[in-house]
Amino acid sequence: MPARSLAWILSAVLLAAPLLVSAQTENFRARLSPMPTTPQTVDSITGEGEVLLSLEGNMLTVSGTFEGMSTVATVAHLHNGPPAQPGPAVHQLVVTAATGGELSGEIELTDEQVDALRANSLYVQIHSEGNPPGELRGWIFPRSQ
Amino acid sequence: MTDSPDTRRSFLKTWIAGAGACLLLAACAPQDSASEQAAEVALDFSAQAEAGAVAYATNCAACHGAELEGTILGPLLIGQSFVQRWGTQTPALLLGNIQSNMPPGGAGNMTDEDYLNIVAHMLAMNGVDSVSSALTRASDFVIAENISRIVALRRPPEPPAPQGLTVAGNTEDFVPFTPLTAEMLRDPDPADWPMHRRNFFGHSYSPLDEINTENVANLNLEWVWNMHEGDSEPAPLVYGGIVYLINPGNVIQALDGKTGELIWEHWAGPANRQDMRNIAMYNDKIIQATTDARLVALDARTGEQVWETVIADNSKGFANSSGPIVADGMVISGLAGCARYIPEDCFVSAYDADNGELLWQFETIAEAGQPGGDTWGGLDDLFRAGGETWITGSYDPELRLTYWGTAQQKPWVPVSRHMTINDVGLFTNATIAVNVDSGELDWYFQHVPAEALDLDEVFERVLIDRGEEKFVYSIGKHGILWKNDRVTGEFSGFTETVFQNTFTHIDPETGAVTYREDIQNAQLDEWTSACPSSAGGKDWHSMTYHPPSGLIVAPLSQTCLENAAREVALVQGGGGLAASRKFFEMPGTDGNLGKVGAYHADTLEEVWAHEQRASLHTGTISTAGGLVFVGDLDRRFKAFDVNTGEILWETRLGTSVQGHPVSFAIDGKQYIAVTTALGGTSPRTVPGVIATEITYPRWGNAIYVFSLPEGLN
Numbered sequence: 045m046p047a048r049s050l051a052w053i054l055s056a057v058l059l060a061a062p063l064l065v066s067a068q069t070e071n072f073r074a075r076l077s078p079m080p081t082t083p084q085t086v087d088s089i090t091g092e093g094e095v096l097l098s099l100e101g102n103m104l105t106v107s108g109t110f111e112g113m114s115t116v117a118t119v120a121h122l123h124n125g126p127p128a129q130p131g132p133a134v135h136q137l138v139v140t141a142a143t144g145g146e147l148s149g150e151i152e153l154t155d156e157q158v159d160a161l162r163a164n165s166l167y168v169q170i171h172s173e174g175n176p177p178g179e180l181r182g183w184i185f186p187r188s189q
Numbered sequence: 190m191t192d193s194p195d196t197r198r199s200f201l202k203t204w205i206a207g208a209g210a211c212l213l214l215a216a217c218a219p220q221d222s223a224s225e226q227a228a229e230v231a232l233d234f235s236a237q238a239e240a241g242a243v244a245y246a247t248n249c250a251a252c253h254g255a256e257l258e259g260t261i262l263g264p265l266l267i268g269q270s271f272v273q274r275w276g277t278q279t280p281a282l283l284l285g286n287i288q289s290n291m292p293p294g295g296a297g298n299m300t301d302e303d304y305l306n307i308v309a310h311m312l313a314m315n316g317v318d319s320v321s322s323a324l325t326r327a328s329d330f331v332i333a334e335n336i337s338r339i340v341a342l343r344r345p346p347e348p349p350a351p352q353g354l355t356v357a358g359n360t361e362d363f364v365p366f367t368p369l370t371a372e373m374l375r376d377p378d379p380a381d382w383p384m385h386r387r388n389f390f391g392h393s394y395s396p397l398d399e400i401n402t403e404n405v406a407n408l409n410l411e412w413v414w415n416m417h418e419g420d421s422e423p424a425p426l427v428y429g430g431i432v433y434l435i436n437p438g439n440v441i442q443a444l445d446g447k448t449g450e451l452i453w454e455h456w457a458g459p460a461n462r463q464d465m466r467n468i469a470m471y472n473d474k475i476i477q478a479t480t481d482a483r484l485v486a487l488d489a490r491t492g493e494q495v496w497e498t499v500i501a502d503n504s505k506g507f508a509n510s511s512g513p514i515v516a517d518g519m520v521i522s523g524l525a526g527c528a529r530y531i532p533e534d535c536f537v538s539a540y541d542a543d544n545g546e547l548l549w550q551f552e553t554i555a556e557a558g559q560p561g562g563d564t565w566g567g568l569d570d571l572f573r574a575g576g577e578t579w580i581t582g583s584y585d586p587e588l589r590l591t592y593w594g595t596a597q598q599k600p601w602v603p604v605s606r607h608m609t610i611n612d613v614g615l616f617t618n619a620t621i622a623v624n625v626d627s628g629e630l631d632w633y634f635q636h637v638p639a640e641a642l643d644l645d646e647v648f649e650r651v652l653i654d655r656g657e658e659k660f661v662y663s664i665g666k667h668g669i670l671w672k673n674d675r676v677t678g679e680f681s682g683f684t685e686t687v688f689q690n691t692f693t694h695i696d697p698e699t700g701a702v703t704y705r706e707d708i709q710n711a712q713l714d715e716w717t718s719a720c721p722s723s724a725g726g727k728d729w730h731s732m733t734y735h736p737p738s739g740l741i742v743a744p745l746s747q748t749c750l751e752n753a754a755r756e757v758a759l760v761q762g763g764g765g766l767a768a769s770r771k772f773f774e775m776p777g778t779d780g781n782l783g784k785v786g787a788y789h790a791d792t793l794e795e796v797w798a799h800e801q802r803a804s805l806h807t808g809t810i811s812t813a814g815g816l817v818f819v820g821d822l823d824r825r826f827k828a829f830d831v832n833t834g835e836i837l838w839e840t841r842l843g844t845s846v847q848g849h850p851v852s853f854a855i856d857g858k859q860y861i862a863v864t865t866a867l868g869g870t871s872p873r874t875v876p877g878v879i880a881t882e883i884t885y886p887r888w889g890n891a892i893y894v895f896s897l898p899e900g901l902n
Contacts, residue, residue, distance in 0.1 A: 075779055078879075080718075080751045080771030082294030083252045083262040086878040127776035128690055128720045128749045164777065183776035 072097040072161065074168045074182035076110055079175065090114045091180050095147065095168050096187075102158055104151045106137055108168070111144035115174035120147045124157065126165045127183050139170060162186075234309055234320045241310030244303040248292050257314050261867065261887060262874050264420075270461050271315050273481075276333030277504045278762075280324050283332070284308045285763050289600070289755050293874075295769030296755075301326070350460030353494065356442075358452040360490045363445045364430045368472045369489075371517045375586055380854035382427040384514065385467040386731055386808075387851070389584040390652035393733040393810045395852035399859035399902050401814030405828045405838045407901045411860065412449030416442075416890040419462025420868025422729065424808070424849035425892060426470055432853075432862070433489070434892060435468045435512070437461075439479045443492060447855050449894065453492035457485040464510055464868055466729065467581060467849070471515035471542045478509035478522055484545060498545035500524060500538060505531055509579075511729075514591070516584040516625050518542045521591050523578030527554075528599035530764040535576045537593055537623060549628025553578060553595045553616050561615030566608040574606075574764050575599035576617045580729055583650045585659070588676065590622045590631055592650035592661050597640035600767035602711055602754035610709040613638030618646045620663060620673060632678035636663075636671055636700070641708050642691060642752050643723040643768065646671075649731040651741065653790050662734075662790070664743055667691060668726015670788055671700065684793040686786045687726040687747050688775055691719050713754050714769075722750035722772050724804075724875035731849065735811035735831050740796060742817045742831065744805040745784040747775040748875050772875045782876055783821055785809065787834060797834035803883055804876040806847035807863060818861060820846025822876055823883050826863050826893070844889035858902070862894045 076093030078086075093110030106122070120139035125131025134157060137149040147170065153161065160166050164185055172179040246255065252263030259265030275283055288296075288304045309324050316336040360366060369383055377383050379396040386393045400408065416423070419437025426433040431452070432444040438460050443452040463480040470476070474486045474495060481503035486495040501507035501524055508526035515521070520540040527535035534554040540547055553576030555561030557569075565573050575598040582593035598614040600606050608614070619635040636646040646665030652675055653660050661675035668687035673680055680700035694703040711717045724746050732743035755767040774780050781800035788795055803823035811817045816837070817829040822845045828838040848864035867890060876883070896902075 075774075077774045077780060080749075080773040081878050082292065082771050083874065083878055084248065084292055084294050085771075086251075086881060126690065127688065128773075129718050167776075181773075185777050 070099040071187050072184045073187040074184045076180040076182040079178045079181050088114050089179055102153045104153050106149035108147045113143040113172050113179050115172045118171050120170045123167050123169055124160050237306050237309040237323050238313035241306030245307050245310050262877055267314055280308055280328040282762050286765050289757050289765040289767040293770050351456045352458055354455050354492055356454040360431045360452050366490050369470050382851040382853050383470055385424045385581055391583040391649050395812045397852050397854055397859045398813040402830050407897055408895045409898050411894045411896045414449050414892050420464035421866035421890045422464055422466045423864050424467040425851050427853035430855040433475055435465050455487055455492040467512040469513045469515045476520055478512045482507045482509050496545040511581045514581050515542055525577045525579040527577045528574050528764050530572050530761055537578050551623050551628050555615045564613045564615045566612035572759050580648050583652050589625050591625050593621050594647040595619050596645040596647040600757050601643040602641055602768055604712055605754045605757045605767040610639045634673050634678045642719050651734050653734055664727040666725035668721050682793050687745050688720050713756050716751045716753045718751045720749035720775050722748040722875055724748050724871040728872045731808035733809045733811040739790045740787045742787045742809045744809050744819055745786050746804055747778045747782055749773050749775050772878055799834050808849040810850045818850045820863055824885055844886045860894050860896050864892050866890050
């Protein structure tokens with residue numbers, strides 16, 4: 045193979061590499077909203093937020109914000125359960141110890157968890173001092189970009 | 190295993206013996222003993238009521254108001270309404286009802302004593318003044334007999350409620366009157382909207398096309414009329430240019446459709462603030478069901494009462510929230526309030542439109558020894574409850590069949606009703622087709638047997654002919670659009686209009702549903718999470734069929750719930766709903782509670798959908814102008830292109846838009862009318878706790894009428 049052709053192929057591969065990586069990245073989003081509530085608890089289970097997630101291979105990058113919780117956040121988790129059905133926590137996330145702030149994580153998922161993610165069966169949950177069982181929650185769904 | 194009356198008596202004996210033991214202890218224990226203080230409190234009604242005020246403030250006031258005055262989230266518990274509902278009952282029954290159903294989110298840390306104290310507080314607030322001994326679970330005195338002056342003790346005297354005609358007039362002073370015959374009802378004049386959903390088939394479709402996709406953006410307000418306050422989900426009727434309007438409290442008004450001028454007003458009573466969704470018209474009569482389960486016929490011209498009959502005994506809890514349909518001179522009515530354990534069951538019934546004489550009744554609960562009677566798990570007939578027909582049915586004059594949806598068994602969860610998921614309970618949660626001449630069941634199709642989450646399949650049945658085939662369509666709270674052959678009842682197809690996770694499988698050949706295993710086996714006080722919520726994927730707000738496009742356009746709702754069954758004892762007079770509930774956003778909807786979905790009647794495929802944060806609170810109607818109209822909680826009234834779902838016009842009204850839009854014409858000019866209204870149950874409560882940022886005035890029941898300006902039509 046002529047050297048010039050080889051160089052052309054190499055540069056084409058190098059140029060395409062970011063595109064290939066980008067094509068392998070799957071993007072997801074979760075809308076955080078209050079845990080199940082009633083007229084009695086509507087003022088003590090509050091807040092909202094958004095979490096953006098990207099998956100490359102089995103690595104999941106989590107980055108989100110939240111605000112308006114009734115009390116200070118204590119811990120955040122990634123849980124495994126189909127839409128609207130609670131399930132066990134499978135990973136811990138980093139969360140700001142405040143009523144609003146950020147949450148993040150770099151997590152290596154198992155193959156089963158990757159399958160669960162693609163089947164809309166993972167969700168994010170933030171717990172708070174006033175609501176130890178959880179105050180904000182959001183199922184993770186694919187997003188187009 | 191069931192809780193028999195004997196075991197119940199045994200429990201009471203134990204409790205009374207325990208209470209007696211407490212009294213003895215009180216006499217010898219140290220004065221600062223907490224248990225002694227509790228025993229002392231339990232000795233005295235007023236102290237009990239005082240403690241109840243604290244427990245009420247903590248557990249009940251958020252919904253029912255600090256002074257029991259009611260809020261948007263819960264009905265009032267004081268005054269005439271309370272006494273009408275509970276005056277003839279006993280504290281024991283009131284306690285049982287509250288303990289089975291309240292608070293909606295679960296009992297939490299509330300004790301039996303808290304509940305007793307709350308009942309004492311409610312009775313004291315309602316003027317119970319001849320009771321001194323503490324209430325017990327067995328207190329069986331008649332509440333009203335212990336109120337010397339029911340409301341006067343706590344509230345300023347109220348003027349006597351109006352009764353009968355309060356404004357006299359005659360529609361013939363405005364327009365000539367022509368009786369509305371059975372033949373005219375079969376094919377209504379395009380200018381009229383003479384029944385709830387305009388025609389017997391329930392299409393909610395107007396053939397008028399002056400207002401269309403090209404000019405709807407020019408709609409202007411023509412007139413407004415403020416209605417009486419109270420719970421309201423009204424569907425106006427329009428005939429011959431006169432608007433007949435059902436108000437809260439069983440008040441009907443006749444208005445000139447052109448100018449909005451009041452012609453007559455009639456109060457059939459009771460003068461409460463309760464909701465009635467719709468009324469009917471036949472010949473020269475306006476016919477209403479009342480909230481206390483009567484039928485009243487008024488002269489359509491003058492509002493004067495012509496006849497009255499009782500549908501069912503209101504003192505036993507029976508009630509109506511929707512009006513009748515008049516099928517060829519027969520007034521056919523449903524019935525609600527059938528959750529109690531009493532010998533009488535729910536039914537559909539028919540009456541002669543000329544005089545109110547009963548023609549037939551069809552009971553929706555199969556009793557032992559009757560067809561379907563073996564589907565109730567061997568339960569004594571007394572404890573078979575539910576099967577309400579709380580939404581008005583449809584009618585096929587050629588087949589001589591009236592189609593109704595029935596509500597589910599009560600209480601809501603199988604374990605609460607001492608049954609299993611295999612006890613399907615005919616003829617609940619079904620479409621029933623009843624012959625209008627004989628009152629006999631022609632066929633039934635049970636959409637969700639042994640319903641387990643308060644997701645009833647009771648709403649309107651829409652009858653659609655596609656070629657030579659005759660179908661009936663319905664959407665219940667599961668949000669599943671069902672299609673059945675309306676001649677035979679045979680299943681013809683389904684589609685899921687919103688996310689649902691209650692069923693793991695729906696058989697495409699038979700429509701048979703398989704519940705999720707944890708729902709099948711739900712035990713007392715176990716939380717089960719499911720979608721949609723009891724606000725329904727769809728609720729009472731009816732859908733429209735648009736014949737030119739073949740589209741069914743439905744107002745839908747996207748929320749979910751957690752549900753936990755409560756225990757209900759099998760005692761006469763008991764029963765109820767018996768579940769704790771919490772609500773949350775439906776995953777995957779981005780917080781959009783409202784959805785307008787368009788589905789083709791042949792394929793059931795979703796052609797378009799519009800989603801929005803605010804929940805929808807009117808039925809959808811469609812017109813020959815290619816439009817769909819619907820209103821929402823956020824005060825918006827919108828017009829969509831029926832073919833694309835594009836929003837072509839919207840306006841914002843005084844408060845939440847709620848009821849059933851209509852379209853009519855006078856002197857060739859087309860009008861669109863819609864009501865704003867307050868009140869309602871789950872469809873209001875659930876958005877109230879999820880979409881808390883949506884605000885609207887807590888008053889403002891009204892009808893708004895729109896038209897095109899001259900020159901733009």
